[in-house]
Structure formats: C-alpha cells, structure tokens
Amino acid sequence: MSLRICYFGTYRAEYARNQILIEGLRRAGMQVVECHVALWQGVEDRVQTASGGWMRPAFWWRVLRTYGQLLGKYRQVGAYDVLVVGYPGHFDVFLARLLASLRGEPLVWDVLNSLYLIAIERGISSRSPLTVRIIRQIERLACRLPDLLILDTERFVEWFQQTHGIDPSRFRLVRIGADQRYFSPLEGKPRHPQDPFRVIYYGSYIPNHGVEFIVEAAHLLEDEPVAFEMVGDGPEHANALALERKYRLKKLAFIDWLPRQELSEHIASADLVLGVFGVTLQNTLTNNNKIYEGFAMRKPVVSARTPALPESLVHKEHLYLCERGDAGSLAEAICKLRADPDLCQRLADNGYRLFCEQFDLEHIGQEFARHLEELAAG
Numbered sequence: 001m002s003l004r005i006c007y008f009g010t011y012r013a014e015y016a017r018n019q020i021l022i023e024g025l026r027r028a029g030m031q032v033v034e035c036h037v038a039l040w041q042g043v044e045d046r047v048q049t050a051s052g053g054w055m056r057p058a059f060w061w062r063v064l065r066t067y068g069q070l071l072g073k074y075r076q077v078g079a080y081d082v083l084v085v086g087y088p089g090h091f092d093v094f095l096a097r098l099l100a101s102l103r104g105e106p107l108v109w110d111v112l113n114s115l116y117l118i119a120i121e122r123g124i125s126s127r128s129p130l131t132v133r134i135i136r137q138i139e140r141l142a143c144r145l146p147d148l149l150i151l152d153t154e155r156f157v158e159w160f161q162q163t164h165g166i167d168p169s170r171f172r173l174v175r176i177g178a179d180q181r182y183f184s185p186l187e188g189k190p191r192h193p194q195d196p197f198r199v200i201y202y203g204s205y206i207p208n209h210g211v212e213f214i215v216e217a218a219h220l221l222e223d224e225p226v227a228f229e230m231v232g233d234g235p236e237h238a239n240a241l242a243l244e245r246k247y248r249l250k251k252l253a254f255i256d257w258l259p260r261q262e263l264s265e266h267i268a269s270a271d272l273v274l275g276v277f278g279v280t281l282q283n284t285l286t287n288n289n290k291i292y293e294g295f296a297m298r299k300p301v302v303s304a305r306t307p308a309l310p311e312s313l314v315h316k317e318h319l320y321l322c323e324r325g326d327a328g329s330l331a332e333a334i335c336k337l338r339a340d341p342d343l344c345q346r347l348a349d350n351g352y353r354l355f356c357e358q359f360d361l362e363h364i365g366q367e368f369a370r371h372l373e374e375l376a377a378g
Contacts, residue, residue, distance in 0.1 A: 001373045003081040004031045008074070008096055010039035010066060011086030016289050017112055018086045020179050024365025030372070035077050036086070037070045039063065050346050059260050067095060074099060081105065081376050087112040090142050091136075097145040098162040109146040110174070114160070115139055115284065121207050121280050122235065140164040152176045153308045172371040175310065177359035178292035183261045185298040185352065186199070188269035195250065196227040197338040200270035202263060203290060205234030210278030210304070215240050216327030217334065219247040226334060228252040232268060267297050271344065273339055275303025279325035284308055291319065295355035300347035302333045312358060316343070318351045 005025060005263050011018050013036055025032050039062070083100040085092050100107040116136045119125065125132040143149060143164055149171045151157055157171045199312070203209050211230065218228045228249075230240065233256060244252050258266065267273060273294035276283060284306050294301035304324040305315070315321040320337055323329040337344050357363070 001376070002031065003369075003372055003373065003376055004033065004079065006033050006035055006074075006077050006080040006083045008035045008070075008083055008099075009085045009089045009092035009288065010037060010070065011092070012040065013038065015087065016179060017110070017176070020177055020361060020364055021084075021086070021110060021174070023179065023181070024177075024285075024361045025325055025369055025372075026365070027362050028365040028369035030365075030369055033077055033080065034257050035070065035073045037066050037073065039066045048168070057097055057355065063309040069097075076339065079103075082372050083107050084372075085109040085146070088115065090115050090139060093142045093145050106147040106378075107145065108148045108150065108372065108375065109142075110150040111160075113142070113282070114163075114337055115281055116163070117159075117285075121282060121301065146170075148172055150174050150370065150371070152287055153285060155308050159285055174368045174371070175359060175364060176287040176289055177293060177361070177364040178289055178296040178355065180296050180360050183264060183267075183296040185296075186264060186268035188265075196225040197334070198227050198229065198270045199273070199274060199334060200229045200231065200267055201274040202231035202258075203234070203266070204232055205236040205240065206278075207236060208278045208280045208282045208286075208288075209236070209276045210283075210325060211236050211240045213277045213325060213327045213330055214244060214274060215243045215249070216249075217331040218244075218249055220253045220327060220331040221334060222247070222249060222251065224335065224338075226251065226338060229255060229266065229270065231255045231263060232257055267294070267299060273297070273299045273301045275301055275319075277322070277324060277326075277330060278302045281326060292355060292359045295319075295359065296352035298348045298352040300337060300344040301351060302330070302337065312354060317347070318354050319347060367374045 007022055022032050022034065067373060083096055083105055085096045093109050096107055099205055116139045119132045121136050143160065144168045144355055151173060152175055154173065156287045157168050160166045161168050194327040201211065205211050214230065228251060230252065241254065257357050273290065275291045283304065285308055287308055291301055291303055301319040302322060303319060305321040306324065320333050
C-alpha cells in the first residue's frame with residue numbers, strides 16, 4: 001500500500017532520526033510531504049528555554065510566528081493518509097491532533113525520547129522545578145493524543161507506561177539505525193607502523209554519552225600507543241576539557257563540530273569508534289546512532305553494555321561491550337582491541353553485515369511503513 005504521508009511540525013530537520021525516517025519511508029514507496037518550520041535554534045536553545053526562558057514574551061512571540069507559518073504551509077499540503085509528527089514534537093502534537101481530526105485522518109507521533117527525562121538528567125529540576133512539573137504534565141497529555149506512538153525499545157515503552165500511565169498497546173517500535181547516504185565504508189588515511197591506535201568519539205556531549213569516562217580512559221592509557229579524538233560540543237564539553245587539563249593529556253584532541261563529509265573522513269581514519277558510556281537512566285532505555293553509524297562505516301565499535309541494546313547485537317561478534325560508567329573497563333576494551341587486529345576486522349565486517357540486514361534506511365523505512373499501513377487500513 002502506497003500512502004501519502006504529511007511529516008509535520010517544528011521537528012529538527014537536520015536530526016538523524018527525522019532524516020532516516022523520512023528517507024526510509026520514501027524508499028519503502030511512501031510519498032512524504034514535509035510540512036516543517038523551525039522553532040528551535042539548537043539543543044542549547046531548548047535547554048535555556050526549559051530552564052526558564054519560556055517565561056519571556058519574546059519566546060511566545062517566536063512560538064506564535066512559527067506556528068502561524070506552519071499553518072500556512074499546512075494549507076498547501078493537500079490530501080494525505082497519515083499525519084506524522086517528527087521529533088521533538090511535544091508541543092506540535094496538540095495542533096496536529098486538531099488538524100488530523102478535522103481531516104478525519106490518523107495521527108502518529110515519533111516520540112523517540114522523553115522531554116521530561118531529558119530535563120531531569122540535564123539538572124533543570126534543580127534550577128526550575130516548576131518547569132519540570134509542567135513538562136511532565138504536557139508530556140503525559142501529549143502521549144494521549146496520537147493514534148499511534150513510536151519508540152525504539154520495549155524498555156522505553158515500559159518507562160512511559162510506568163511514568164505516564166500510557167497503554168503499551170498504543171506504541172510501535174521503529175529501531176534506531178544510521179543513514180548510509182552519509183555513513184558508509186571509506187578509505188581512511190594511510191597507516192604507518194609507528195602510528196598510534198586511533199580512537200574517535202563524536203557527539204553532543206550529553207550526560208548519556210559519559211564523556212568523562214572517555215577522558216578518564218585516555219588518562220589510564222596515556223603511556224600506551226593510543227590516541228583519542230573527541231569531535232563535537234555540548235553540555236559536558238567544558239567538564240571534559242577541564243579533566244583533560246587536569247591530567248595534561250598529550251594524546252587527546254578536541255575538535256569542534258565538523259560537516260558530515262569531514263566527520264566521515266575522520267571516522268574512516270579511526271581504528272575504533274566509541275559509543276556511549278554514561279550511567280543515566282536514558283542510557284538503559286534507548287539506543288544511540290553512533291553504534292550503527294560505526295557499523296555502517298565498517299568500523300569496530302565499543303560501547304557500554306545496557307539492557308536496551310537489541311538482542312541481535314552480540315558481544316565480540318558485532319561490537320565490543322564494556323561496563324557503564326567504568327573508565328577502567330573501557331580502557332581494557334580498547335587495549336584488547338588494539339592488540340587483536342583480527343578481532344577488530346571481525347567486528348567491523350560482522351557489524352557492517354548486520355547493519356545492511358537490519359539497520360539501514362531500507363529496513364528502518366519498511367519497519368515504519370508497515371506500522372503506518374496497518375493504521376491506515378484500520
């Protein structure tokens with residue numbers, strides 16, 4: 001069944017999840033029309049707003065202007081079969097429910113994450129407890145509006161049931177994957193025998209990633225032929241820098257955000273891709289794109305062992321797992337992989353094969369399309 005999908009909201013157009021689902025649906029034969037206007041200027045803009053910036057008149061003027069523009073675009077969309085709200089869409093869902101109901105069409109929301117949980121883990125509850133209470137109530141209500149809710153793991157479905165009282169039958173799973181248009185096997189820089197084992201982290205330095213454990217692991221391996229590269233920026237960046245200065249690390253380099261092509265080249269030149277190592281609750285509930293992007297680039301990946309990882313990901317077969325929040329365990333994993341090139345190659349090959357079988361655009365798109373087809377058939 002070929003459906004016409006209206007992908008709606010103020011979602012982050014550049015965010016991997018939205019790009020993967022939109023392109024995946026198109027590759028699954030769906031016609032996707034984007035009805036999008038940007039509201040947020042970035043991650044920190046959302047954090048500052050949640051920390052109290054929402055009380056300022058300028059923010060509400062921006063909201064009114066943005067949703068006015070969104071409605072203008074929606075009038076031009078025409079007929080559709082399903083209205084899908086992209087991530088993050090906690091506030092878009094309220095308008096989307098009204099619009100979908102007026103058309104008599106079903107509404108789907110790719111929830112992906114909990115704004116309430118993020119607010120707690122970012123420490124917003126200590127700065128603005130009222131804001132966090134409001135966010136919880138908004139999220140609780142928002143989850144009751146769509147006909148179908150999308151998450152990536154059963155454990156997160158359980159959390160939403162326990163936290164917000166949402167019936168698990170209203171959820172469907174669409175796994176986290178990677179976009180092979182940007183992440184695919186590339187030739188890296190030529191290696192020389194005296195070159196160190198190159199390890200790369202890239203990301204937004206959120207608590208979930210556990211970047212402090214990466215820096216601590218670099219400290220433990222300072223005397224080993226291992227070099228670390230950390231690409232990106234975010235809330236834990238300053239702490240990571242301070243820790244690096246404290247230890248006076250000579251083989252740890254910090255790099256600002258890179259364009260996708262440059263980032264891919266840096267990953268291609270690395271010997272090992274790092275996943276996530278934080279001890280946050282979120283880390284036990286969700287998966288992370290970095291794991292699958294490493295797979296897509298045919299690179300060995302090391303990440304923390306969490307209950308949210310799919311059963312199809314096997315330790316020492318597709319990736320190497322260490323303990324969460326344990327720099328020593330991470331350092332030991334890096335040493336074992338450096339000393340075993342055959343294991344590295346096996347992980348890279350098997351991870352890439354699994355990615356192509358389950359986690360690329362085609363498979364993620366087909367997974368999402370099936371849920372939409374079942375809903376539309378009704």
